[in-house]
Amino acid sequence: MARPPGADRPLYVRIAMSLKSRILAGHYAPGQRLPGEDDLAAAMGASRSTVRQALTELRDTGYVTSRRGSGSYVADPLPIEPLSPRSGPVYTGFLDDLDNEAHHVVERDRVQEELLADEALAARLKVPVGAPVVRYRATRLRHGVPYGVATDVLPRAVADRITPDVLDASPTIVDALALAGSRVAESLQRLEPAVLDAADARRCGTSAGDPALAITGTAYDAGRAPIDAYTLTVVTGYGIGLHLTRATTADGSD
Incomplete structure (x- = not known):
């Protein structure tokens, strides 16, 4: 579970942080295809458009790439080095x-x-x-x-x-x-x-x-x-x- 930011943060930002925590913890490996938008929306309890905003946030910050007709993938390499050796959960928040x-x-x-x-x-x-x-x-x-x-x-x-x-x-x-x-x-x-x-x-x-x-x-x-x-x-x-x-x-x- 990610550490959600405060109530003033949009839901798509919370979802982006949750996905980022899983990427940095190694749950999703570099180059791995992420679940589809419908699956993520169901898992996150959010609309597909909100999930799409979250994925855009992750693309803009270099954590996710998109392939036309194929979906979203974890960036390879990632913009920062993941924890190595693999840690337990990674809790995300704001500096x-x-x-x-x-x-x-x-x-x-x-x-x-x-x-x-x-x-x-x-x-x-x-x-x-x-x-x-x-x-x-x-x-x-x-x-x-x-x-x-x-x-x-x-x-x-x-x-x-x-x-x-x-x-x-x-x-x-x-x-x-x-x-x-x-x-x-x-x-x-x-x-x-x-x-x-x-x-x-x-x-x-x-x-x-x-x-x-x-x-x-x-x-x-x-x-x-x-x-x-x-x-x-x-x-x-x-x-x-x-x-x-x-x-x-x-x-x-x-």
């Missing part, structure tokens, strides 16, 4: 929801260093192995209380646009990217259990070996170029809420 929450978030004790991309980072950022990248690490606080450690790795060309004055004025690296003209437009992340190492435990005032939650992902700009390979390690005791709402049509049906 502006997180932007609102981020008003209460700041980073402190930020450390910046230059690295050379290993194979894993090169694949995530689509740069050559050995390409220069810049890593930022900081303690993340919400309402002044430490709740985790943020690690952001940016391609050198992207990091070079984050000048010292931009960095000083930015509560988080995501804010710095936006101020530097590389606003995050899309992001895909996975959540996995983790254990705090000694360095992260010191930053958060906890103990090494304590359980944690690692949120690892890749952020993309409006041109679908990867600009940030990030990990947020969240300490135990910090709760994340998930609000699920079933989308309904104007006549009250699902």
Whole structure:
């Protein structure tokens, strides 16, 4: 199930987000034909015209292609890399929801260093192995209380646009990217259990070996170029809420 956006979002957008979540989770593979409009309309409890609008939205954003007389297919390649290895469910939502929450978030004790991309980072950022990248690490606080450690790795060309004055004025690296003209437009992340190492435990005032939650992902700009390979390690005791709402049509049906 996708995480439906708020009630102000049109139903076709909700359906597009639901289909996108299934594509990114691997339920529909790149190149695979999607169910027909009638089948999707029946499954989604919506009209065929609404489903057609949703498919248009996915075509416009590069997730779906159409073949005359054959139907709609998952794009190959996709505009962003799906989670690999295949994850559990992918919940979709809107970055502006997180932007609102981020008003209460700041980073402190930020450390910046230059690295050379290993194979894993090169694949995530689509740069050559050995390409220069810049890593930022900081303690993340919400309402002044430490709740985790943020690690952001940016391609050198992207990091070079984050000048010292931009960095000083930015509560988080995501804010710095936006101020530097590389606003995050899309992001895909996975959540996995983790254990705090000694360095992260010191930053958060906890103990090494304590359980944690690692949120690892890749952020993309409006041109679908990867600009940030990030990990947020969240300490135990910090709760994340998930609000699920079933989308309904104007006549009250699902």
